[in-house]
Amino acid sequence: xxxxxxxxxxxxxxxxxxxxxxxxxxxxxxxxxxxxxxxxxxxxxxxxxxxxxxxxxxxxxxxxxxxxxxxxxxxxxxxxxxxxxxxxxxxxxxxxxxxxxxxxxxxxxxxxxxxxxxxxxxxxxxxxxxxxxxxxxxxxxxxxxxxxxxxxxxxxxxxxxxxxxxxxxxxxxxxxxxxxxxxxxxxxxxxx
Amino acid sequence: xxxxxxxxxxxxxxxxxxxxxxxxxxxxxxxxxxxxxxxxxxxxxxxxxxxxxxxxxxxxxxxxxxxxxxxxxxxxxxxxxxxxxxxxxxxxxxxxxxxxxxxxxxxxxxxxxxxxxxxxxxxxxxxxxxxxxxxxxxxxxxxxxxxxxxxxxxxxxxxxxxxxxxxxxxxxxxxxxxxxxxxxxxxxxxxx
Amino acid sequence: xxxxxxxxxxxxxxxxxxxxxxxxxxxxxxxxxxxxxxxxxxxxxxxxxxxxxxxxxxxxxxxxxxxxxxxxxxxxxxxxxxxxxxxxxxxxxxxxxxxxxxxxxxxxxxxxxxxxxxxxxxxxxxxxxxxxxxxxxxxxxxxxxxxxxxxxxxxxxxxxxxxxxxxxxxxxxxxxxxxxxxxxxxxxxxxx
Amino acid sequence: xxxxxxxxxxxxxxxxxxxxxxxxxxxxxxxxxxxxxxxxxxxxxxxxxxxxxxxxxxxxxxxxxxxxxxxxxxxxxxxxxxxxxxxxxxxxxxxxxxxxxxxxxxxxxxxxxxxxxxxxxxxxxxxxxxxxxxxxxxxxxxxxxxxxxxxxxxxxxxxxxxxxxxxxxxxxxxxxxxxxxxxxxxxxxxxx
DNA sequence: GATGAATGAGCTTTCATTCAT
DNA sequence: GATGAATGAAAGCTCATTCAT
Numbered sequence: 113x114x115x116x117x118x119x120x121x122x123x124x125x126x127x128x129x130x131x132x133x134x135x136x137x138x139x140x141x142x143x144x145x146x147x148x149x150x151x152x153x154x155x156x157x158x159x160x161x162x163x164x165x166x167x168x169x170x171x172x173x174x175x176x177x178x179x180x181x182x183x184x185x186x187x188x189x190x191x192x193x194x195x196x197x198x199x200x201x202x203x204x205x206x207x208x209x210x211x212x213x214x215x216x217x218x219x220x221x222x223x224x225x226x227x228x229x230x231x232x233x234x235x236x237x238x239x240x241x242x243x244x245x246x247x248x249x250x251x252x253x254x255x256x257x258x259x260x261x262x263x264x265x266x267x268x269x270x271x272x273x274x275x276x277x278x279x280x281x282x283x284x285x286x287x288x289x290x291x292x293x294x295x296x297x298x299x300x301x302x303x304x
Numbered sequence: 305x306x307x308x309x310x311x312x313x314x315x316x317x318x319x320x321x322x323x324x325x326x327x328x329x330x331x332x333x334x335x336x337x338x339x340x341x342x343x344x345x346x347x348x349x350x351x352x353x354x355x356x357x358x359x360x361x362x363x364x365x366x367x368x369x370x371x372x373x374x375x376x377x378x379x380x381x382x383x384x385x386x387x388x389x390x391x392x393x394x395x396x397x398x399x400x401x402x403x404x405x406x407x408x409x410x411x412x413x414x415x416x417x418x419x420x421x422x423x424x425x426x427x428x429x430x431x432x433x434x435x436x437x438x439x440x441x442x443x444x445x446x447x448x449x450x451x452x453x454x455x456x457x458x459x460x461x462x463x464x465x466x467x468x469x470x471x472x473x474x475x476x477x478x479x480x481x482x483x484x485x486x487x488x489x490x491x492x493x494x495x496x
Numbered sequence: 497x498x499x500x501x502x503x504x505x506x507x508x509x510x511x512x513x514x515x516x517x518x519x520x521x522x523x524x525x526x527x528x529x530x531x532x533x534x535x536x537x538x539x540x541x542x543x544x545x546x547x548x549x550x551x552x553x554x555x556x557x558x559x560x561x562x563x564x565x566x567x568x569x570x571x572x573x574x575x576x577x578x579x580x581x582x583x584x585x586x587x588x589x590x591x592x593x594x595x596x597x598x599x600x601x602x603x604x605x606x607x608x609x610x611x612x613x614x615x616x617x618x619x620x621x622x623x624x625x626x627x628x629x630x631x632x633x634x635x636x637x638x639x640x641x642x643x644x645x646x647x648x649x650x651x652x653x654x655x656x657x658x659x660x661x662x663x664x665x666x667x668x669x670x671x672x673x674x675x676x677x678x679x680x681x682x683x684x685x686x687x688x
Numbered sequence: 689x690x691x692x693x694x695x696x697x698x699x700x701x702x703x704x705x706x707x708x709x710x711x712x713x714x715x716x717x718x719x720x721x722x723x724x725x726x727x728x729x730x731x732x733x734x735x736x737x738x739x740x741x742x743x744x745x746x747x748x749x750x751x752x753x754x755x756x757x758x759x760x761x762x763x764x765x766x767x768x769x770x771x772x773x774x775x776x777x778x779x780x781x782x783x784x785x786x787x788x789x790x791x792x793x794x795x796x797x798x799x800x801x802x803x804x805x806x807x808x809x810x811x812x813x814x815x816x817x818x819x820x821x822x823x824x825x826x827x828x829x830x831x832x833x834x835x836x837x838x839x840x841x842x843x844x845x846x847x848x849x850x851x852x853x854x855x856x857x858x859x860x861x862x863x864x865x866x867x868x869x870x871x872x873x874x875x876x877x878x879x880x
Numbered sequence: 881g882a883t884g885a886a887t888g889a890g891c892t893t894t895c896a897t898t899c900a901t
Numbered sequence: 902g903a904t905g906a907a908t909g910a911a912a913g914c915t916c917a918t919t920c921a922t
Contacts (some may be wrong), residue, residue, distance in 0.1 A: 114886080132324050136913060146887045151914065153885090187491070228468070242490070251490050258462065258473060258481040259490060265461025266454040273453050276420070281450060289450040297489035298434070298451060299379070300444050306903085328896060338904045340898085349896065498882085516708050520917060530883045532919085541917065571875070612852070636876050642846065642857060642865040649845025650838040657837050660804075665834060673834040681873035682818070682827050682835060683763070690907080712892065722908045727893065729906090 115153045117143045122164045123207055131161055158223040168207035169230050172200055173237055180241070186250040187295075193241055194267075194294065195287045201271045202283060208271070235260050266290055307345050309335045314356040319400075323353055350415040361422050364392055364400075365429055372433070378442040379487075385433055386459075386486065387479045393463045394475060400463070427452050458482055499537050501527045506548040511593050515545055542607040552591040553614050556584055557621055564625070570634040571679075577625055578651075578678065579671045585655045586667060592655070619644050650674055691729045693719045698740045699783055707737055734799040744783035745806050748776055749813055756817070762826040763871075769817055770843075770870065771863045777847040778859060784847070811836050842866055 121143035125134045136157055140147045154160035179196050180189065201208040239260035245251040251259075270286045313335035317326045328349060332339040346352040371388050372381065393400040431452035437443040443451075462478045505527035509518045520541060524531040538544040563580050564573065585592040594611075623644035629635040635643075654670045697719035701710045712733055716723040730736035755772050756765065777784040815836035821827040827835075846862045 130324075132322075135911090137911095147913090148887050148889095148915080149885080152887090157913065190491075250492060252484075252488075252492050254484060254490065255473075255477065255481055258477060259485065261461050261465050262458045262482065262485055265457040265459075267457075269453050269457025269460065270450065281447075285447065285450060289447055290454065292444075292446055293451065293454055293486070293489065295489045295491045296444075297485065297487045298443050298446065299382075299487045300442060327894090339896095340904050341902085343897070344903060514708075516706075519915090531917095532883050532885095533881085535918070536882060574875070634876060636868075636872075638868055639857075639861065639865055642861060643869065645845050645849050646842040646866065646869055649841040649843075651841070652845065653837050653841025654834065665831075669831065669834060673831055674838065676828075676830055677835065677838055677870070677873065679873045679875045680828075681869065681871045682830065683766070683871045684826060684828055711890090713890095723892090724894085724908050724910095725906080728908085733892065 114143070114145050114149055118145060118150060118153055118160070119164055119167060121145075122160055123168060126161060126164055127207060131157075134161075162223045162226045165207070165227055165230050169234060172207065173234075175200065176237070186245055186248060190245065190250070190295070191287075191291050194263075194290050197238075197267055198271060198283065198287055198290070201267060202274065208268070235264060238263055263294065266293070306335070306337055306341055310337060310342060310345055310352070311356055311359060313337075314352055315360055318353060318356055323349075326353075354415045354418045357419055357422050361426060365426075367392065368429075378437050378440060382437065382442070382487070383479075383483050386455075386482050389430075389459055390463060390475065390479055390482070393459060394466070400460075427456060430455055455486065458485070498527070498529055498533055502529060502534060502537055502544070503548055503551060505529075506544055507552055507591060510545060510548055511591060515541075518545075546607045546610045549591070549594055549611055549614050552594075553618060556591065557618075559584065560621070570629050570632060574629065574634070574679070575671075575675050578647075578674050581622075581651055582655060582667065582671055582674070585651060586658070592652070619648060622647055647678065650677070690719070690721050690725055694721060694726060694729055694736070695740055695743060697721075698736055699744060702737060702740055703783060707733075710737075738799045738802045741783070741803055741806050745810060748783065749810075751776065752813070762821050762824060766821065766826070766871070767863075767867050770866050773814075773843055774847060774859065774863055774866070777843060778850065784844070811840060814839055839870065842869070 118139065121139050122134075125139045125142060129135075129138075134157075136147060136150055139160075140150055143150075150160060154163060176193075176196055180193060184192065235257070239256045242251055242259055242263075243256050246253070246256065267290070270281070270290065274281050274283065274286060310331065313331045314326075317331045317334060321327075321330075326349075328339060328342055331352075332342055335342075342352065346355060368385075368388055372385060376384065427449070431448045434443055434448050434451055434455075438445070438448065459482065462473070462482065466473050466475065466478060502523065505523045506518075509523045509526060512518075513522075518541075520531060520534055523544075524534055527534075534544065538547060560577075560580055564577060568576065619641070623640045626635055626643055626647075627640050630637070630640065651674070654665070654674065658665050658667065658670060694715065697715045698710075701715045701718060705711075705714075710733075712723060712726055715736075716726055719726075726736060730739060752769075752772055756769060760768065811833070815832045818827055818832050818835055818839075822829070822832065843866065846857070846866065850857050850859065850862060
């Protein structure tokens with residue numbers, strides 16, 4: 113029905129403009145729906161935003177989890193994770209942007225908390241994957257949560273750059289660099 | 305005179321609220337200046353934003369450069385860079401946030417280009433530092449620009465997390481983790 | 497069937513909120529009926545209001561008339577009238593408020609005329625009772641219509657005050673004061 | 689300046705339409721002022737309403753008090769009070785209507801309290817006058833507050849009727865009837 | 881007969897910008 | 902140079918009304 117059309121339009125507009133710059137008029141027009149219909153389905157702009165983000169994360173996490181149920185050696189697993197998260201970001205970047213960025217002031221504190229919890233769930237999801245690798249002896253004894261945040265930050269900034277400057281870095285380059293840096297770091301081995 | 309007071313107030317308000325949520329009223333009040341005075345000194349909100357960001361970067365770059373003119377061994381240099389950028393972010397996070405984030409639509413395209421170029425200059429600044437390390441044989445032959453972006457992304461996401469969840473990660477932890485990951489990566493050495 | 501449920505709900509909501517503040521949603525919910533059903537039974541909000549008021553007055557007038565068909569001495573009759581109108585107002589204050597107050601602009605002029613005529617009928621009803629007393633020699637030769645309006649006004653303001661400030665004046669006090677003032681006035685007799 | 693023009697326009701519109709039906713657009717147009725100017729001078733519709741009522745009462749009370757500083761015999765004083773309140777109502781009926789009527793739900797509770805306190809002050813003002821008469825032996829030992837409310841109610845309903853049905857009752861008739869009823873009541877003296 | 885999802889005109893409010901002083 | 906009262910376009914939201922089922 114119209115609810116789904118609205119959520120799709122909302123994801124597009126919110127991710128392009130951010131919460132405050134997004135206009136209900138624009139979302140309505142894009143969803144091909146009257147403005148009142150937005151409010152018939154969602155009680156406010158904040159609630160629409162919240163729904164957009166929440167329902168979006170479910171989709172993403174489900175997609176990643178499905179892909180990673182393989183039984184590859186860990187390194188391959190690790191590379192796949194990076195590759196897949198980047199693919200998802202670029203394909204789905206509307207939501208990713210929101211997930212990793214939008215925390216402007218001025219949103220209902222209730223909704224703000226909802227968004228923060230969604231972000232937290234995403235970080236936890238990455239941390240879980242890293243944790244498994246650590247238990248199996250593949251990952252150094254770093255703080256897992258910190259590492260997860262760092263990974264998310266790198267993905268975000270590289271993908272944003274890619275999207276902002278089309279052509280300057282290819283997707284493959286991003287995956288390669290990220291995998292390289294995350295695997296063995298930036299420094300040459302055997303330094304004094 | 306008033307111009308300086310305005311820029312200081314603008315930096316505080318813009319970084320706390322972002323471009324669109326910042327209100328000229330608030331900036332004027334904080335600068336202890338009449339609203340008309342903002343327009344006497346800057347032709348529009350966009351231009352004030354542009355000036356704030358540009359003049360802010362100069363300060364930051366100058367501060368970092370001064371600190372890094374030492375003749376330490378590269379590894380120490382590298383650690384210092386990370387440590388100092390994080391300190392600056394946390395101290396000065398107002399501007400850092402803008403530098404690393406704000407790219408909302410709705411800004412005059414002229415000003416948008418200005419902001420993008422400021423961001424680019426910051427990336428280049430990091431890339432330059434990495435490049436020197438590479439030439440001197442300390443850094444692996446990765447793509448320097450990609451690495452710079454990744455470094456900026458990690459700093460951004462870790463610092464944001466730190467600010468959002470006071471107490472969960474200490475500043476020292478951030479520096480240590482970042483240095484560790486960036487130096488030698490996440491994976492244990494000597495894996496098959 | 498549903499029509500009656502709607503009218504009951506409408507009386508409650510209209511008298512609590514007044515015409516303009518009452519919402520069709522609320523009436524429908526209270527009547528346990530879909531919003532469309534309101535429009536199936538009444539062509540518009542104005543017509544629903546009109547029906548609510550008109551059918552309400554009939555009930556009230558019928559109730560008062562029944563009570564007053566006694567053959568008491570006029571003074572008792574008069575006191576009873578006052579007492580009963582106040583009881584009705586307080587019990588039924590939903591409609592009374594409308595009858596005595598609601599004349600906001602913005603109602604269809606047709607409906608407005610209907611309401612005015614209902615109010616007029618109520619004033620006439622009181623005037624009739626006074627007129628009978630006058631014919632039988634109990635009431636001074638004042639203008640009957642004016643007196644009726646004054647009586648209605650006193651009842652209205654005292655009851656409103658009673659409802660607004662629970663506990664400050666009891667119902668008995670209202671009846672007593674009103675009866676006293678209306679009977680013999682405020683001034684002491686035998687004044688120069 | 690514009691503040692005064694706005695208050696005048698607001699009094700006209702609020703009293704004609706009531707709080708909820710009054711439109712900020714209409715007030716702005718009547719005051720010959722841009723809509724934004726309303727909000728430059730008053731923080732919200734509710735606050736504008738509050739200011740209109742409060743500042744209006746001051747004027748009215750001042751006017752009545754001035755008139756009543758005479759040293760006439762009490763009966764004349766009493767008649768003058770009635771006559772003057774009615775004149776004021778009819779002349780100034782915009783505010784009087786608000787003072788005696790407007791208590792719709794949906795106003796900020798803060799403002800609602802303000803209005804109620806203004807109404808209370810008006811009742812107290814009448815009660816004071818009656819009290820003086822009582823102390824000097826002119827008024828029967830009725831409950832003063834109740835009497836004041838009854839007086840206000842009569843004035844309100846008679847004046848409303850007068851305004852609604854131009855020509856049916858003259859102003860003099862209203863004064864005469866009210867004075868008569870309030871002085872000696874409706875009943876003939878010397879009844880069994 | 882009855883429903884409720886959908887509508888859109890119209891409302892209050894915000895805020896960058898202007899301009900007379 | 903500096904002010905701040907005034908502006909008006911544009912936003913979020915409400916709600917009587919309609920109509921396909």
